[in-house]
Amino acid sequence: MFLHGTSRINKNGHLEIGGVDTVEIVEQFGTPVYVYDIALIRERARGFKETFDRLGINAQVAYASKAFSTVAMVQLVDQEGLSLDVVSGGELYTALAADFPVERIHFHGNNKSLEELEMAIEHQIGCIVVDNFYELELLTSVCEMKQAKAKILLRVTPGIEAHTHDYILTGQEDSKFGFDLQNGQAASAVKMALESNHLDLLGLHCHIGSQIFDTTGFILAARKIFTKLNEWKNEFGFESTVLNLGGGFGIRYTKEDDPIAPSQYVEEIIKEVKAQANAFSMTVPEIWIEPGRSLVGDAGTTLYKIGSRKDVPNVRKYLAVDGGMSDNIRPALYEAKYEAILANRPLDEVEETVSIAGKCCESGDMLIWDLPLPKAENNDILAVFCTGAYGYSMANNYNRIPRPPVVFVENGLAHLVVRRETFEDIVRFDLSLSQKVNN
Ligand SMILES: Cc1ncc(COP(=O)(O)O)c(C=O)c1O
Numbered sequence: 001m002f003l004h005g006t007s008r009i010n011k012n013g014h015l016e017i018g019g020v021d022t023v024e025i026v027e028q029f030g031t032p033v034y035v036y037d038i039a040l041i042r043e044r045a046r047g048f049k050e051t052f053d054r055l056g057i058n059a060q061v062a063y064a065s066k067a068f069s070t071v072a073m074v075q076l077v078d079q080e081g082l083s084l085d086v087v088s089g090g091e092l093y094t095a096l097a098a099d100f101p102v103e104r105i106h107f108h109g110n111n112k113s114l115e116e117l118e119m120a121i122e123h124q125i126g127c128i129v130v131d132n133f134y135e136l137e138l139l140t141s142v143c144e145m146k147q148a149k150a151k152i153l154l155r156v157t158p159g160i161e162a163h164t165h166d167y168i169l170t171g172q173e174d175s176k177f178g179f180d181l182q183n184g185q186a187a188s189a190v191k192m193a194l195e196s197n198h199l200d201l202l203g204l205h206c207h208i209g210s211q212i213f214d215t216t217g218f219i220l221a222a223r224k225i226f227t228k229l230n231e232w233k234n235e236f237g238f239e240s241t242v243l244n245l246g247g248g249f250g251i252r253y254t255k256e257d258d259p260i261a262p263s264q265y266v267e268e269i270i271k272e273v274k275a276q277a278n279a280f281s282m283t284v285p286e287i288w289i290e291p292g293r294s295l296v297g298d299a300g301t302t303l304y305k306i307g308s309r310k311d312v313p314n315v316r317k318y319l320a321v322d323g324g325m326s327d328n329i330r331p332a333l334y335e336a337k338y339e340a341i342l343a344n345r346p347l348d349e350v351e352e353t354v355s356i357a358g359k360c361c362e363s364g365d366m367l368i369w370d371l372p373l374p375k376a377e378n379n380d381i382l383a384v385f386c387t388g389a390y391g392y393s394m395a396n397n398y399n400r401i402p403r404p405p406v407v408f409v410e411n412g413l414a415h416l417v418v419r420r421e422t423f424e425d426i427v428r429f430d431l432s433l434s435q436k437v438n439n
């Protein structure tokens with residue numbers, strides 16, 4: 001059986017999460033609905049922090065809010081004492097709306113706008129991760145204008161190909177992100193930052209990709225970075241007080257996935273960082289990481305209702321649900337795989353193999369191919385596991401489908417944290433032909 005965190009099958013034979021029967025969640029909030037197991041998010045957050053404490057490393061664990069950002073989620077991150085990585089004005093605004101402590105916010109992105117940088121400086125956020133030369137200049141001019149000094153990291157691209165889907169690789173030389181470590185761009189950026197009166201260069205940042213199952217890529221990246229840090233110590237007298245090694249720790253979407261445990265990622269990376277610092281006679285820098293998926297991925301479950309069925313004799317059985325690529329675009333985008341069960345039926349009587357179709361007008365809107373299930377009937381509830389990361393955050397209104405609500409469950413209580421979009425919401429920004437608007 002493939003159950004995470006507090007998920008279990010209760011005495012009624014129903015899936016229960018956080019002590020709440022999913023059949024009741026569906027009665028109360030309808031479908032589709034994203035359900036988050038809050039105890040599991042807390043456990044993961046504490047696990048990362050405890051590992052660093054145990055290893056005696058000064059660290060910041062910054063939750064990558066691109067994985068799943070809402071005001072309530074950001075408040076939960078604050079409760080757990082993590083930092084927060086934001087990647088746009090919208091994510092920053094969400095953090096501010098949640099009253100997240102500004103000094104623990106880190107701002108990412110490969111094309112931050114003038115307005116976004118102004119917003120970051122005005123709110124005195126903890127750190128800006130500068131991605132490119134254009135941004136270095138733009139940020140300097142914003143700081144000049146506002147007579148401010150910004151704490152920054154420089155994002156470097158180490159030239160590492162992590163083993164993951166091509167679309168979620170970021171550390172290779174041919175990447176849109178960061179200053180190249182090998183060709184001299186990163187060295188120039190360090191020099192420029194050190195010479196600026198408006199920038200306080202704390203150190204370097206590197207993120208090699210997402211859904212990575214081992215530490216080989218992280219270790220190679222750390223080695224390349226330390227080799228350069230050693231050169232720069234001699235050339236510019238620069239010492240990195242912070243080293244941010246990004247996120248990307250993989251999770252188990254299916255029984256075939258075999259990532260190492262979150263604590264093992266940290267232990268192996270820190271071992272290498274200590275060895276490198278020792279080899280170059282450097283002080284071990286403060287280590288920051290940015291897990292997104294590994295904090296929230298398996299804490300999220302999407303509940304759908306089964307609707308139509310189509311049998312293509314001797315070929316395939318299709319079961320359609322009341323959501324699809326509008327609430328989970330990952331299968332269409334990355335051929336991502338998921339496990340699912342019927343949430344309102346005992347698990348033991350698997351009778352058929354079906355393929356789960358979404359309701360969008362795209363042949364590619366298939367959530368799961370060839371899933372063994374009990375014989376499902378109309379209105380049965382399908383629970384798709386591990387949808388907590390990049391599900392709600394990448395949801396869209398394709399076919400003008402309203403986005404589902406988000407419900408947090410913990411200790412037997414269900415709490416609505418994002419309400420369901422309505423058809424009124426769908427036309428909220430539309431203007432009729434007769435309306436004249438200036439901009
Ligand atoms: C800069 C940066 N940090 C952190 C993350 C979080 O990655 P993940 O959700 O795989 O942990 C991402 C996304 O890949 C990212 O681009």
Ligand SMILES: N[C@@H](CCCC[NH3+])C(=O)O
Binds near residue numbers: 066210211
């Ligand atoms: N959105 C991607 C990961 C990209 C992470 C952001 N750099 C996913 O669903 O797997």
